[in-house]
Amino acid sequence: MSLQSPRRVLVGIGGGIAAYKVCEVISTLFKSGAEVRVILTDSARQFITPLTVSTLSRHPAYTDADFWQPTHQRPLHIVLGEWAEIMLIAPLTANTLAKLAYGMADNLLTNTVLASTCPVLLAPAMNTEMWQQVAVQRNWQQLLTDNRFYGMSTGYGLLACDRVGAGRMAEPAEIVTHIQSLLCTSGKRDLLGKQVLISAGGTREYLDPVRFIGNPATGKMGIALAQAAFHRGADVTLVHGIVNAEIPSGVRSLPVVSAAEMEKAMLECFPTADITVMAAAVADVKPANYTREKLPKRSLPESLPLAPVTDILAQLGHCKQPQQILIGFAAQTGDIVTPALEKLHRKKLDAIVANPIDLPDSGFGSDNNQAIFLNKAGDRIAIAPGTKLEMAHRVFDLVVSH
Template sequence: MTQARRILVAVGGGIAAYKVCEIVSSLIQAGHSVRVILTETAQQFITPLTFSTLARHPAYTDQKFWHPDQARPLHIELGEWAEVFLIAPLTAHTLAKLSQGLADDLLTSTVLASTCPIVLAPAMNTVMWSQAVVQRNWANLTTDPRYHWLSPRSGRLACDAVGPGRMAEPEELLTLLDSLLITGGKRDLRGNKILITGGGTREHLDAVRFLGNPAAGKMGLALAQAGQSRGAEVLLVHGPQALEIPPEIDHIAVTSGLEMAERLNQAWADFDWLIMAAAVGDIRPKTNATTKLPKDQIPNPLPLEFIPDLVKHLASRKRPDQQVIGFAAQTEDIATPAWAKLQDKELDLIVANPIDRPDSGFNSPTNQAVIFHKSGAKITVPLTTKLKLAHKLYDLILQFAE
């Protein structure tokens, strides 16, 4: 069971309000305490009863702004209660009020009466979003360190417009909320540029056959999301994967280990840290046909060659102000070979994770690890989400830099 945390959710007046039901339900199922505020227009799209049922607690509206039997004003109580505050969907109207510091309803009054991190998830018509005044209001809020956000996504909207305006998906918002609950909204990685790799590589024999591995890219994505939530500038270089990369994260897709090496060699000099979470192949076919080979033309035995050690090469080029963090996916004894790899490749840290234990390794949302620092320090991380493992790694990097 996740440690129960206190999350305040404010629902704005837009068709995307239905997505917030999934967010509230997921938070409750994870063991958190949730309180919900609905604006007057939000109640035209979804009822307070719906959120009261999902949150296991009565939803709040402007009609309940002041309770005669309540000793203190509701917006003060809610503002002090919340550890993190989500506003979704954020409408153009509420955006304008927040930008000017207005407080004429329960939602905006609670914003001013609280100090916790606030997550903004705008949703509106494409033309409305593109208006200069809306963009000015948005820029005004996003320069405030208290606010965290996921910008509108592009696609077909309920009004049939096509373009930016869709609210970020519940899963994306839940990830950001999790990060803020872990960090308290601190941006302690601001000023750092982090180069991250994720997913597996594919070494093609022909147009359809390849040597690869089951890496799905979840650890690399978690590292990118965690780093960005803490204020870092991140670039994710990833192999082929089905995971959708949020538009806030700069990323480059590659296929082979050679392509990844080319991209990293080009970028490495401009970054402070390199975190090699990708499962880069060790071997590749000696030949690579551009068309599909007939079965009887596939070499047997298949001639293979080793792929140059990418992380070792990049570590050898690092400046004194740069750090290289490796990952080692292992079976059975994970610690001994990981420590040997750290020394051989001259890494600053290495994360050894098992791929032969339940709920760990490739394509799992959770992981466990043994982390070594070059000083010899050893930290064991029990089974946790990959997002929490990512934050733990950043905590250790900062700790060892002190």
């Protein structure tokens, strides 16, 4: 997270075995440059200690013992509520959920929520039967009607009670990514109700079952775009080739291998998309002939006949409706603007992101990136170096504002 530091994240830990996972969240946030403060509920102290979280956050942990002591010039919950840019409550227990749903406050954590105005990210965790109770689901849905609150889906798997089912807390990496998105956007949901279609990753064009023409794309940029759009409220479909990163939960995933498969999936999804971002690294050519059985080494051709691959982005540009927004990516070396502008106009795009792949710490495989955003109105806007998630949010900022 290369956002302007220090960013202020307040973490509230509830009483559940998943509390141990929050330690990784705190550590990751601190290492990324954020200031982290932690509130432990009394029940959370049955699972982890104030010493543990204070060591990871480099700041004393707050408990109810601090809340009820008249040792502060101003009430502690007011100070913490005003300090926080983002709040995380994890694990969110059924008890704390019920209190928040009805505006109740009987401890430091719940009083701080009511004394703050910042976005609050909720990561519930509980036994499957508890999570599926009508009362719990009613409280969950009621709380999410308040635009301050952002809910993370529970996972499915083996729980601490040995039950296999829903109720697992979201994984630390997913929680951290959502926090970073909220810091980028201050919680705005400017894509709410929008259908966003994104392509990611590289394609493979096979000569035989074990040999192919490909590229170094990992899909990280496209996945970051999908995460950013989802966190801003969009319904997201991700058509992806081979990727080296986990597909975000909540995103519809359509895996493909070849350019022909990606073309079919994109053309099927495109008519209902409000915004389409073509971030995939699609092959330009493929072997002219495919052999169903592996070719012996001695049978490999000395020169490989090639055939062109259909330009998916150009197809989308020619069938685009006026209300649709179509964004391309141009991975370039050297002069990145001239070829990107040519693609912008030839493929009838609304904008294109010119992406240098020959600069350090950007382009294929990197967690970071930089670009120049060009649109059909003639704007030319530099996107400063940063994480791919930050760049994804910057792209959507520009799409929404232009």
